[in-house]
Amino acid sequence: MDLFPYLAADDYEQLVFCHDKAAGLKAIIAIHDTTLGPALGGCRMWTYASEADAVTDALRLARGMTYKAAAAGLNLGGGKTVVIGNPKSDKSEALFRALGRYIQSLGGRYITAEDVGTSVVDMDIIHKETDFVTGVSQAYGSGGNPSPMTALGVFRGIQASAKTALGTDDLAGKTIAIQGLGSVGYALAQLLHEAGGRLIVSDINPDAVSRAVSELNATAVGVSEIFGVQCDIFAPCALGAAINDETLERLRCKVVAGSANNQLAEPRHGDVLHQKGILYAPDYVINSGGLINVADELEGYNPERARAKVENIYQIMLDLYSVAMRENLPSHLAADHMAQARIEQMKQVRSTFIRGEKAAWGR
Ligand code: NAD
Secondary structure (H helix, E strand, O other), X not given: OOHHHXXXXXXXXXXXXXXXXXXXXXXXXXXXXXXXXXXXXXXXXXXOOOHHHHHHHHHHHHHHHHHHHHXXXXXXXXXXXXXXXXXXXXXXXXXXXXXXXXXXXXXXXXXXXXXXXXXXXXXXXXXOOOOOEOOOOHHHOOOOOOHHHHHHHHHHHHHHHHXXXXXXXXXXXXEEEEEOOOHHHHHHHHHHHHOOOEEEEEOOOHHHHHHHHHHHXXXXXXXXXXXXXXXXXXEEOOOOOOEOHHHHOOOEOOEEOOOOOOOEOOXXXXXXXXXXXXXXXXXXXXXXXXXXXXXXXXXXXXXHHHHHHHHOHHHHHHHHHHHHHHOOOOHHHHHHHHHHHHHHHHHHHHHHHHHHHHHHHHO
16 A cells, blocks of 8 residues: 555654564554644554554544544544554563553654553553553553443533434433443443433343343333334444444434444435434544543543533534534534634644744744
């Protein structure tokens, strides 16, 4: 693959190839944009079919992190690491220490975190070589499992979506269909139940479904049925691509708002939601609570402060919807525009400051 045209197309800053033969390390760190601050993004370990696939994944994920941090109002850029290897058999202390040394060598331009295939234990090993790591053990000052904060952010985003689409953010008596009752989905279901919401749920794991039925008075439906149930809000909290050509025909909701990443199979599916009059809560904005929580570690983790920032997703979503309405844009495009605008504004602010400094030096 020709790398530089790819980097130029989305204006990537840096791609770092990390190799350590003795440690068995083959990793790629992609830094997309550091206008707002250091690039923060998780470290994914995966058995990629090819090196080109690993590079593409690192670049794609790094760019996604730029938008997520910008939309969440964080002073962070976007980056990602991918480690080529099997997370079940190829991990070692040497591998993660070697990676830690590479991260340290970037001098704070990139900060890593847990992701698919890596854990708190791996982050603790990386932490032996660098301070530019979050999601370490709570003993080292981490915010712990981010899922409850992600769920809280999604809950607040659902309230903002309900206010916009249904005229009230009071969820009492509203019907919410949740696809996926994992770490985030179940915690979200608990918050919605406490708020008086009526739950319809589905999961491939029957235990999670039975628990929601008995603890939260939820109604259980099949994994395919969930897309077609009559509800106010459909909350995809399982895997990506829940909104696609097939499911779009079946949705009977007024809002789509959940935690899953990459909910739209393709961006055009966001346009179709808009045309159908279904309000879509852009995934990377509504599910940014976990990132906001991890980012708080960089200032010395404070649970109250982190929670207050996550609660602010309510206001971020209201602002996003008002931009979408003012500019008559589908909400997924409004989110991209909002993130891009913030980055551009900060570029301007910084260049003004540099010009001011130069003028002062010239005197
Ligand atoms: P998880 O693995 O704990 O939960 C996923 C749940 O979805 C599981 O219970 C699984 O059985 C269920 N599931 C899988 N396929 C299904 C299907 N076809 N129908 C119904 N249920 C199905 O994951 P999680 O941490 O709760 O994350 C859920 C989603 O939110 C993922 O897309 C993840 O990328 C995203 N997300 C999570 C966080 C976080 O803090 N954990 C942050 C941002 C985004």
